[in-house]
Amino acid sequence: MKQVIQNFKTGELYVDEVPMPSISKGMVLVENKFSLISAGTERGTVKVGKASLLGKAKQRPDLVAQVLQNIKKEGLKATLDKVKTKLDSLKALGYSTSGVVMASMDSNGQFQKGDRVACAGQDYASHSEIVGIPQNLVAKIPDNVSFEDACFTTLGAIALQGVRQSEPKLGDNVCVIGLGLLGQITCQLLKANGCNVFGIDLSPRLVSLAKETSADEAMLRGDSNLLATADNFTSGHGFDSIIITAAAPSNDPIELSAVIARKKGCVVVVGAVKMDIPRDPHFYRKELDLRMSCSYGPGRYDVNYEENGEDYPYAYVRWTEQRNMEAFLKLISNGAINLKPLTTHVFDIIDAEKAYDIVLGKVEEPSIGILLRYPEENPNKTIASVKVNNKKIQKVNAGFIGAGSFAQSYLIPNVKSHGASLDTVVTTKGITSKNVAEKFGFNQASSNYNDVIQNPNINTVFVATPHNTHAHYTILGLNANKNVFVEKPLAMTIEELSAVEEAYSKTEGRLMVGFNRRFAEVSKSIKKAFQGLTEPIFVNIRVNAGFIPKDHWTQNPELGGGRIIGEMCHFIDLMQYFSDSEPVKVFAECINTDNSKIKPDDNISIIVKFKNGSIGNLNYLANGDKSLPKESIEVFGGGKVGRIHDFRSGELHEKNKQIKLKSPSKGHKEEIQEFVKSIEQGHNSPISFQSIKYTTLTTLKIIDSLNTGLPQSI
Numbered sequence: 001m002k003q004v005i006q007n008f009k010t011g012e013l014y015v016d017e018v019p020m021p022s023i024s025k026g027m028v029l030v031e032n033k034f035s036l037i038s039a040g041t042e043r044g045t046v047k048v049g050k051a052s053l054l055g056k057a058k059q060r061p062d063l064v065a066q067v068l069q070n071i072k073k074e075g076l077k078a079t080l081d082k083v084k085t086k087l088d089s090l091k092a093l094g095y096s097t098s099g100v101v102m103a104s105m106d107s108n109g110q111f112q113k114g115d116r117v118a119c120a121g122q123d124y125a126s127h128s129e130i131v132g133i134p135q136n137l138v139a140k141i142p143d144n145v146s147f148e149d150a151c152f153t154t155l156g157a158i159a160l161q162g163v164r165q166s167e168p169k170l171g172d173n174v175c176v177i178g179l180g181l182l183g184q185i186t187c188q189l190l191k192a193n194g195c196n197v198f199g200i201d202l203s204p205r206l207v208s209l210a211k212e213t214s215a216d217e218a219m220l221r222g223d224s225n226l227l228a229t230a231d232n233f234t235s236g237h238g239f240d241s242i243i244i245t246a247a248a249p250s251n252d253p254i255e256l257s258a259v260i261a262r263k264k265g266c267v268v269v270v271g272a273v274k275m276d277i278p279r280d281p282h283f284y285r286k287e288l289d290l291r292m293s294c295s296y297g298p299g300r301y302d303v304n305y306e307e308n309g310e311d312y313p314y315a316y317v318r319w320t321e322q323r324n325m326e327a328f329l330k331l332i333s334n335g336a337i338n339l340k341p342l343t344t345h346v347f348d349i350i351d352a353e354k355a356y357d358i359v360l361g362k363v364e365e366p367s368i369g370i371l372l373r374y375p376e377e378n379p380n381k382t383i384a385s386v387k388v389n390n391k392k393i394q395k396v397n398a399g400f401i402g403a404g405s406f407a408q409s410y411l412i413p414n415v416k417s418h419g420a421s422l423d424t425v426v427t428t429k430g431i432t433s434k435n436v437a438e439k440f441g442f443n444q445a446s447s448n449y450n451d452v453i454q455n456p457n458i459n460t461v462f463v464a465t466p467h468n469t470h471a472h473y474t475i476l477g478l479n480a481n482k483n484v485f486v487e488k489p490l491a492m493t494i495e496e497l498s499a500v501e502e503a504y505s506k507t508e509g510r511l512m513v514g515f516n517r518r519f520a521e522v523s524k525s526i527k528k529a530f531q532g533l534t535e536p537i538f539v540n541i542r543v544n545a546g547f548i549p550k551d552h553w554t555q556n557p558e559l560g561g562g563r564i565i566g567e568m569c570h571f572i573d574l575m576q577y578f579s580d581s582e583p584v585k586v587f588a589e590c591i592n593t594d595n596s597k598i599k600p601d602d603n604i605s606i607i608v609k610f611k612n613g614s615i616g617n618l619n620y621l622a623n624g625d626k627s628l629p630k631e632s633i634e635v636f637g638g639g640k641v642g643r644i645h646d647f648r649s650g651e652l653h654e655k656n657k658q659i660k661l662k663s664p665s666k667g668h669k670e671e672i673q674e675f676v677k678s679i680e681q682g683h684n685s686p687i688s689f690q691s692i693k694y695t696t697l698t699t700l701k702i703i704d705s706l707n708t709g710l711p712q713s714i
Contacts, residue, residue: 003128019430026309094127096154106135118153156328157296162270178246187214238262258282385446396420399452402465414672471496519667526642536613537637575616
């Protein structure tokens, strides 16, 4: 299918063929008919992409701070590699479309094939022929509303939320500062609500358009009569509310709002403007109410609402994102909103670059609403895979299911560097798989996992998807008699683990889980020093893991499984490695807290007893400070002590001497090397299935111990 793409590294903008997206539970697959270019938002996005590295840094100081923090943790080289991977990415543009449902997996059965719908969401409702949209960001289009008008719905919902924040009453005097597309729609909404509307903008053309379509009065910001006219418009009282829909780097919209507002008036900020709030004389003496409007309404930036499909109760949250979309569509249907005067250009998708030339000012044409149209004739529209290269197949021929940041930083580069060939990469979004395929040299990009599982040329499958799918794809790979490397965790339930064990027992393929820390050079050195010890050892691990909010996908019980399953398995595996024994019993306690932001079991103490008498103690903490190194590991036994400091250095203490140990990495490179070598040389997997099974089982028993308050046998 065709999609508008921007290369974030070079800034280049173009239309390319990418695999169509795939959908999962709670999503709707839609064939686009039209999409709207939101000039203000997309102009800013494209300009960031076109900026130099220094320019990007200046515009995103928050990301610069993350980079500096990462350098402290992982070192300069590893951080630079991550940054290069992030920058060398393809960005989807657009967030407001209309089309026809091709398939739906929404949990309510609300959408059926053939339904006409409007779609919203950055990275979802993109400028592409087919899109996959979370169910709460889809709204049905009334029969008398055209696709052209319906593609304005997202922007309409943003405007509607801004209006709701101002709480306008019949007969209120309302000023709209900024008469771009968002401001023009806002004026129409206010007029439909029975308000007296006054518009202000820097553009004579937009001022004239507002007068013609919706505003009772509109003026240029630089007009010397502006304040006097506004005063007369409100009979000397000032505006009941001011809605700022402008995008401006200056503080002028805020300062002007304070001047023209009535006492106890309301100022609502919808657009991206500077917000240095001058206390005197107006905000303080008039007791002005300053409000922010958050995009399309309640639900925005809430992962549970937008991505997990959990709706808010109608009685308690009357207007959500989706309900605002539905309300705007109804206003179009009733004739209260007229979008025809706001549509200045319509381009076919193949001519999208011409549209962006206008948006970016390369071509000087009066414009406001620019639409992209999606013709029917593209025969490649529904193809799930795209050929990218035709490179020679090696003895280890790999396919990747999932290719997020971790896979791109630690898995794919190491697979490639150790001589394996990269055949097919699969992600749910076609633009992602195409980007990864081009970046790393895969032969094929796809959105269908069967292009890996059923490909007879692929003998090794790497699974790097969300945790809840790990067991599923592992079983499919094993059943296809392929070697499988799955990122941790292997499974999220006992039932999944049993199913994986059954599939493994019937295959000739190898199974490996990404427990990388045992492969770090410092771990190997300590293991060697304790080799042959006949007495039990004690392994003490402290992890300053850092806080992760509850709405992060890894914390979702159904998607990520939480940090016990998703992260602590690393350290159970490390205990097994050092003790050279199987765990037999586990006991865990976590903190108790009334703080709703804190997940108690992210702060936990775990004791593991091993068959040979060894003990492992894990203190995993999320309530510490980032300045403390993340991981501290100590191994005691036989008159020796081995220590690891965040896998950057270590020591071995024996015979009253200290031997310093180097640790250049956490073992990601080495684990891939060992796995690839085992396939090439016909050896067993670097970690036995029995060990992998016991690690997974122990993490599940930790949860049982917390729930029961009792030690659990393994």
